Amino acid sequence: MEPDDRARVVLEETRAAGHDDVAWKQGRVFSLAYYGGPQVELVAERAHAMYSSANGLNADAFPSLKRFQSDVVARVIEWVDGGAEAAGFMTSGGTESILMAVKAARERGRRERGIDSPNVVLPTSAHAAFEKACYYFGLESRRVAVRDDWRADVDAMSRAADENTVLFVASAPQYPQGVIDPIPEIAALANDRGVNCHVDACMGGVTLAYMARSGESVPPWNLSVPGVTSISVDLHKYGYTAKGASVIVHRNKTLRSYQTFVTDNWLGGVYGSSGVLGTKSGGPMAAAWAVMRYLGDDGYRSLTATARRTALRLADAVESIDGLVLRARPDSTLVSFGSREQNGPDIFAVADELFRRGWYVDRQGPPPSLHCTVNASHEGTIDDFIADVRDAVRLVGESGGRGREGSYGTVE
Numbered sequence: 001m002e003p004d005d006r007a008r009v010v011l012e013e014t015r016a017a018g019h020d021d022v023a024w025k026q027g028r029v030f031s032l033a034y035y036g037g038p039q040v041e042l043v044a045e046r047a048h049a050m051y052s053s054a055n056g057l058n059a060d061a062f063p064s065l066k067r068f069q070s071d072v073v074a075r076v077i078e079w080v081d082g083g084a085e086a087a088g089f090m091t092s093g094g095t096e097s098i099l100m101a102v103k104a105a106r107e108r109g110r111r112e113r114g115i116d117s118p119n120v121v122l123p124t125s126a127h128a129a130f131e132k133a134c135y136y137f138g139l140e141s142r143r144v145a146v147r148d149d150w151r152a153d154v155d156a157m158s159r160a161a162d163e164n165t166v167l168f169v170a171s172a173p174q175y176p177q178g179v180i181d182p183i184p185e186i187a188a189l190a191n192d193r194g195v196n197c198h199v200d201a202c203m204g205g206v207t208l209a210y211m212a213r214s215g216e217s218v219p220p221w222n223l224s225v226p227g228v229t230s231i232s233v234d235l236h237k238y239g240y241t242a243k244g245a246s247v248i249v250h251r252n253k254t255l256r257s258y259q260t261f262v263t264d265n266w267l268g269g270v271y272g273s274s275g276v277l278g279t280k281s282g283g284p285m286a287a288a289w290a291v292m293r294y295l296g297d298d299g300y301r302s303l304t305a306t307a308r309r310t311a312l313r314l315a316d317a318v319e320s321i322d323g324l325v326l327r328a329r330p331d332s333t334l335v336s337f338g339s340r341e342q343n344g345p346d347i348f349a350v351a352d353e354l355f356r357r358g359w360y361v362d363r364q365g366p367p368p369s370l371h372c373t374v375n376a377s378h379e380g381t382i383d384d385f386i387a388d389v390r391d392a393v394r395l396v397g398e399s400g401g402r403g404r405e406g407s408y409g410t411v412e
């Protein structure tokens with residue numbers, strides 16, 4: 001249908017509101033957004049629009065959404081080598097997947113071992129969403145310092161655990177420096193104690209699966225590793241679908257049962273839900289299903305190869321720029337770097353200069369660093385970006401300017 005006059009005006013206002021937003025489709029934004037090209041975007045947006053008001057709370061009423069979820073989860077189970085027993089759910093994003101992993105671990109500890117003051121043992125590099133989960137669900141977060149190479153320190157994690165530990169966490173890769181933790185060793189700690197091990201592959205799940213299929217050697221990272229009990233993969237990142245789509249996969253249905261919630265303790269009858277949300281838009285589920293069908297294995301292999309190649313190109317360039325230090329060789333597509341010396345160019349001033357030139361990168365620390373989430377949309381712009389980074393480092397070095405820290409998320 002064509003919009004009427006009033007609808008046209010309102011839609012134009014809506015579009016105009018985005019005027020100052022970052023230009024994420026032009027390959028100038030290295031954080032927060034992912035772009036798989038105009039056709040992928042079109043498929044995602046149209047599929048999303050078709051089901052945006054359908055409600056995933058009750059799949060009996062919407063068999064379409066049930067089908068989308070079960071097909072999407074089945075595909076992700078293949079990516080993470082889950083095997084025949086694995087079972088999962090779609091969630092609204094990485095944070096909800098992680099909330100559910102922590103909640104499931106707490107519940108298992110309570111029911112199987114009577115633990116009422118549970119703790120989680122996790123490296124300092126694990127995502128902030130684990131902190132949120134511990135805070136929401138009343139678990140103690142036991143952060144353990146990472147090694148010099150930014151990977152989790154398994155011996156220190158073992159020492160931090162006790163009889164109230166219900167969960168060990170590993171990441172593939174961790175967000176801040178983009179490296180994969182020693183997952184078999186961490187999973188073994190969990191296995192020995194009969195507790196959960198969650199692998200946060202929110203960022204790497206799609207990329208690592210297709211790097212391996214293209215013949216790159218990838219360290220063990222998924223459910224093929226004994227002792228891993230659950231894993232999260234975000235589709236709204238390197239799955240290149242619309243925002244609001246992630247998957248959590250558990251090793252089997254028993255472990256998954258600790259995630260769900262059912263009650264009849266109100267006047268409205270039996271109420272069950274798999275995750276945090278009640279009413280749940282079908283839009284992201286439909287978009288994920290449609291984009292996955294549209295891209296297929298070939299599409300993902302090609303987008304992954306492009307992103308990976310581009311990330312390595314940036315990493316090589318950073319290593320060649322005087323005054324910069326690459327935090328780690330990227331294990332997937334995340335590139336993190338800082339100032340080589342304590343009194344070298346202020347890295348946040350470099351980010352300010354890049355921002356003035358129309359680039360958006362993530363600022364993080366400790367230590368003060370810039371972080372680039374490289375995706376397929378950067379292939380055509382990476383050389384310009386590298387030239388501007390080189391220039392910005394030189395300018396800041398000469399002027400001695402200081403920059404502002406910034407943050408990954410906001411509260412207002």
Ligand SMILES: *Cc1c(COP(=O)(O)O)cnc(C)c1O
Binds near residue numbers: 094246
């Ligand atoms: C993005 C991310 C998350 C959180 O996911 P959201 O989709 O932002 O909620 C968790 N872990 C890692 C490693 C991530 O990159």
